[in-house]
Amino acid sequence: MGSSNSSVNNIPNAQELMQETGFSAAHILRLHERFEFLDKHKCGQLRPQDFGAVQELALNPIGDSIISAFFSPGQETVDFASFVRILAHFRPTDRNQSRDGAQQEPANSSIRKLKFAFQMYDQDRDGKISRAELLQVLRAMLGIQVTEEQLQSIAERAIQEADLDRDDAISFDEFRKSLEKVDIDHKMSIRFLR
Amino acid sequence: VTHCSVWPWYRQITSLTSETEHGHGSVITGIPIVTFKWHHVETPYLVALWILVAGLGKLVIEANHHVTSVIPESALLICFGFILGGIIWGADKVQTFKLTPTVFFFYLLPQIILDAGYSMPNKLFFSNMGAILIYAVIGTCWNAASLGLSLWGCHKGGAMGDLDLGLLQYLLFGSLMAAVDPVAVIAVFEQVHVNEVLFIMVFGESLLNDGVTVVLFNVFDAFVSLGGDKIDAVEIIKGIISFFVVAFGGSLVGFVFGLLISLLTRCTKNIQIIEPGFVFVLGYLAYLTAEMLSLSAILSIVFCGMCCQKYINSNMDERSVTTVRYVMKVLANGSETIIFVFLGISAIDKEIWVWNTGFILLTLLFVLVYRFIGVFFLTWILNKFRLVPVELIDQVIMSYGGLRGAVAYGLAVMLDENKIKEKNLMVSTTLIVVYFTVILQGITMKPLVNWLKVKRAAVGELTLIEKVQDKVFDHMLVAIEDISGQIGHNYMRDKWNNFEEKWMTCILMKPSARKNRDYVFKVFHKLNLKDAMRYVTEGERRGSLEFVRNETAFIDFKKKFDDDFSEVMPDIMADTSDDYNPVPSVSLEMHEQTMNGMRPLEDVNSHHLLQQHLYKGRKQHRHRYSRSHFDVNKDENEVQEIFQRTMRTRLESFKSGKMGVAPLKHITKHLKKDQQQKVRASEFILLDNLHYNNNIRASASSFPMRVTYRAGAGIENPAFMPDLDPMAQVQIPPWLAEAEVDSSMVAPSQRAQLRLPWTPSNLRRLAPLRISAHSTDSFMLADAPAAQQRDNDQLPPPPPPPAPPHGDHM
Numbered sequence A: 001m002g003s004s005n006s007s008v009n010n011i012p013n014a015q016e017l018m019q020e021t022g023f024s025a026a027h028i029l030r031l032h033e034r035f036e037f038l039d040k041h042k043c044g045q046l047r048p049q050d051f052g053a054v055q056e057l058a059l060n061p062i063g064d065s066i067i068s069a070f071f072s073p074g075q076e077t078v079d080f081a082s083f084v085r086i087l088a089h090f091r092p093t094d095r096n097q098s099r100d101g102a103q104q105e106p107a108n109s110s111i112r113k114l115k116f117a118f119q120m121y122d123q124d125r126d127g128k129i130s131r132a133e134l135l136q137v138l139r140a141m142l143g144i145q146v147t148e149e150q151l152q153s154i155a156e157r158a159i160q161e162a163d164l165d166r167d168d169a170i171s172f173d174e175f176r177k178s179l180e181k182v183d184i185d186h187k188m189s190i191r192f193l194r
Numbered sequence B: 001v002t003h004c005s006v007w008p009w010y011r012q013i014t015s016l017t018s019e020t021e022h023g024h025g026s027v028i029t030g031i032p033i034v035t036f037k038w039h040h041v042e043t044p045y046l047v048a049l050w051i052l053v054a055g056l057g058k059l060v061i062e063a064n065h066h067v068t069s070v071i072p073e074s075a076l077l078i079c080f081g082f083i084l085g086g087i088i089w090g091a092d093k094v095q096t097f098k099l100t101p102t103v104f105f106f107y108l109l110p111q112i113i114l115d116a117g118y119s120m121p122n123k124l125f126f127s128n129m130g131a132i133l134i135y136a137v138i139g140t141c142w143n144a145a146s147l148g149l150s151l152w153g154c155h156k157g158g159a160m161g162d163l164d165l166g167l168l169q170y171l172l173f174g175s176l177m178a179a180v181d182p183v184a185v186i187a188v189f190e191q192v193h194v195n196e197v198l199f200i201m202v203f204g205e206s207l208l209n210d211g212v213t214v215v216l217f218n219v220f221d222a223f224v225s226l227g228g229d230k231i232d233a234v235e236i237i238k239g240i241i242s243f244f245v246v247a248f249g250g251s252l253v254g255f256v257f258g259l260l261i262s263l264l265t266r267c268t269k270n271i272q273i274i275e276p277g278f279v280f281v282l283g284y285l286a287y288l289t290a291e292m293l294s295l296s297a298i299l300s301i302v303f304c305g306m307c308c309q310k311y312i313n314s315n316m317d318e319r320s321v322t323t324v325r326y327v328m329k330v331l332a333n334g335s336e337t338i339i340f341v342f343l344g345i346s347a348i349d350k351e352i353w354v355w356n357t358g359f360i361l362l363t364l365l366f367v368l369v370y371r372f373i374g375v376f377f378l379t380w381i382l383n384k385f386r387l388v389p390v391e392l393i394d395q396v397i398m399s400y401g402g403l404r405g406a407v408a409y410g411l412a413v414m415l416d417e418n419k420i421k422e423k424n425l426m427v428s429t430t431l432i433v434v435y436f437t438v439i440l441q442g443i444t445m446k447p448l449v450n451w452l453k454v455k456r457a458a459v460g461e462l463t464l465i466e467k468v469q470d471k472v473f474d475h476m477l478v479a480i481e482d483i484s485g486q487i488g489h490n491y492m493r494d495k496w497n498n499f500e501e502k503w504m505t506c507i508l509m510k511p512s513a514r515k516n517r518d519y520v521f522k523v524f525h526k527l528n529l530k531d532a533m534r535y536v537t538e539g540e541r542r543g544s545l546e547f548v549r550n551e552t553a554f555i556d557f558k559k560k561f562d563d564d565f566s567e568v569m570p571d572i573m574a575d576t577s578d579d580y581n582p583v584p585s586v587s588l589e590m591h592e593q594t595m596n597g598m599r600p601l602e603d604v605n606s607h608h609l610l611q612q613h614l615y616k617g618r619k620q621h622r623h624r625y626s627r628s629h630f631d632v633n634k635d636e637n638e639v640q641e642i643f644q645r646t647m648r649t650r651l652e653s654f655k656s657g658k659m660g661v662a663p664l665k666h667i668t669k670h671l672k673k674d675q676q677q678k679v680r681a682s683e684f685i686l687l688d689n690l691h692y693n694n695n696i697r698a699s700a701s702s703f704p705m706r707v708t709y710r711a712g713a714g715i716e717n718p719a720f721m722p723d724l725d726p727m728a729q730v731q732i733p734p735w736l737a738e739a740e741v742d743s744s745m746v747a748p749s750q751r752a753q754l755r756l757p758w759t760p761s762n763l764r765r766l767a768p769l770r771i772s773a774h775s776t777d778s779f780m781l782a783d784a785p786a787a788q789q790r791d792n793d794q795l796p797p798p799p800p801p802p803a804p805p806h807g808d809h810m
Helices: A014-021 A025-038 A048-053 A055-059 A063-069 A080-088 A110-121 A131-141 A148-162 A172-178 B008-022 B038-062 B065-070 B073-092 B101-118 B122-127 B129-156 B167-177 B182-189 B196-226 B233-266 B268-292 B297-315 B318-345 B357-383 B392-400 B406-413 B423-456 B464-483 B491-508 B511-516 B519-525 B529-542 B563-568 B585-595 B601-613 B636-659 B665-674 B678-688 B750-754 B778-790
Strands: none
Touching (some): A014 A080, A025 A048, A048 A055, A048 A063, A055 A063, A055 B464, A055 B636, A063 A110, A063 B464, A110 A131, A131 A148, A148 B464, A172 B464, B038 B065, B038 B073, B038 B318, B065 B073, B065 B423, B073 B182, B073 B318, B101 B196, B101 B268, B101 B297, B122 B129, B122 B196, B122 B297, B129 B196, B167 B196, B167 B406, B167 B423, B182 B318, B182 B406, B182 B423, B196 B233, B196 B392, B233 B268, B233 B297, B233 B491, B268 B297, B268 B318, B297 B318, B318 B423, B357 B392, B357 B423, B392 B423
């Protein structure tokens, strides 16, 4: 389980990734090991079925949504760089991070995290959570005792509460507004093992 | 219960009867029709009577739930013991019954610990093993040393008056006072639903610290006998070595016995009726063997239970497993009750009480303060290494929950009064500390936790989105943790798992049990569609995949699947009213209802629905172990539900991914045009490839088919539709009836649009499922002859050729 820098160099674009995502060399190495563990066919790319190796995901109501979030629309595979980039969203936010305006928003900033969360709902990436998309997520999160009518009324109410411009969908800004009291950094971060 | 002297009136009666029986001469005057032979049955009768009394006490106490939710049951039992003790003392003027160390250590304690070990969530325990060990070993040593030294210091300072105690004796007292008691801890923590990590740490610590306590106690006892001058470096080193020997030796003994039990249950197929007995007997033997070798008996029986649980649960018949669990709970609960009652009774005894204000008060103070200091300091160190730091609140709870109990009392009574002149003082102090911690700390624990929680919780109304999103975040984090291998991926653990699977399971588990284990998971990890289909049908035949067809079928996943998996499936014990949750839903709900009386009822219902039915997810706090409840709880179904749903949709996506899809847009058109045609309507059956009832139920909610973002739809698989009657009237599921369906549709495949699903007779062919977007396969050919029957079908014009298959999202 060595984490010498030299083995990091075996990973393509490692330095770039580290810069971009803020992961340390040890993190990247570890994630690479994990990637290779999941990539049973050693083809350098992961497919949705590979995530099936993670058994606990079957027990997660939104497990499949998360898996699909790794794949950009239209793509069937995900390579290591994309894998890392997605996971970078979950790094704890760096306080006191000073960056000039020209730099791109880091992956683990609050806005990017929120965007990721937004995409859980907005599967077709049209920038709005429609009622149907909301229903889908609600359906997944609630027990089977909840009837269709009850689901509808919950979705109805949720949209009512959040939808400010009355377009019967929740845009990213409305989403962000409705979650402004939530400590996104805390709720969407995990500490990555060295 | 060994100081049995009979009650006065018994005495009179026995003397009467003995006179009649034996007389002063040796001649019986007549045949006695009935005789009263008290002495004959004295001991067992009293034992049984006490058990009954303790049980009745518990009955009375549990009668009123309100009382027990404020005052923990253990405290009430102690009070009950006080009352009983008072009665007995009043009658006898001497305390005839008390909790003797023999009875306690040999007959009352083992079953409690065996229950703890057997029900221990192993994975959780071992993943927090480091923390637990640090608290148990270093924490206990710190407690002992600090208490002993401080008391000695105070003694020197004159705070305690004139006592005949030396430094060593203070240290001895410190060591018996240091141990956090497993019995008391469980009893109190049952009221307070804390998160599982915190629970396992306190519980684990209370179990493991016995190793330390035994060593410390024996070492200091020996030192006291030797006398202060004989202690040199050699003795101290011997002491340290003995710690390792005792701890590891005890665990090893337990481990060996655990293996024995597993091996034994492997062969007990023909004597299933007494299978459970072996578990208890061997467990008890593990305890006694360790005790015999002067190793740590508690560690032994804990590891015995922990080691064997997996294997005996697989090897034994279901009913035997149930029996074992039930009997363990009965025994453990019963013992605990008796212990607390007797702790109360033992107090009412004039002889043991020696009051020394300084000693007692200082002990109380130091016990509490040093516990806090110890926990906070150790946690500070630990948090540097832990992935998930232990929060402040948890630390407070952990410190406050360091209860002392009967173990300390038992050890105190075992002191030799010749060596330690002030034994009675120590016993009295121990009792006072036990009462203080169990009663006072027990009562105030829950309010303290609530107060702390409320301070932390965000105040204010939460919107539905916030509530849902809160849960989404939880699930998301769990998923990301799993994907990035944060929890599962551990070199040592992997090595152990490999070793275990290769060797131990082979030897210790029955072959038939082994085979069942990850059958279904192998299925779903097969990437090849064909194999998946084959496995699934085979599995269906065998019945283990019943859930795929029948959503109400309940499979005992625990028994059937990989034990790894069953560890992930929790025993969900928390009631929803007591969530340790940053989103304090329940209190908010009340708040909402009172504050917004004007709000239409429906809105409150939505929040209430959400509150009730949101899946809890793994981060939610649950009890894994409870002494007073079996783990039958409706929330267990939650995980079943999720699993079933996920597996269904994945299976569908396997098929859809390979079998080809039709683009989404078309379905809308079809919908609008063809809703009347019942023929057309049958296409919607295809959406539920896995749902095969004759009547698609009117309220689609009963089958919450997750209509997903996936663009794929399955071709119908004949294997899954044997009893489908295409002529049955079907209703259009509401989600389809809606005009706006964009990405949430699952489109029927091309083939399905042209042809109806089949009647049972023709569906036995599985093999020729060709992987192509245009499903012009043998089905078409096979269907051809029967096509004439479908004259009145109005087939729509074939849709335009489908776009290339959309991405294979699972």
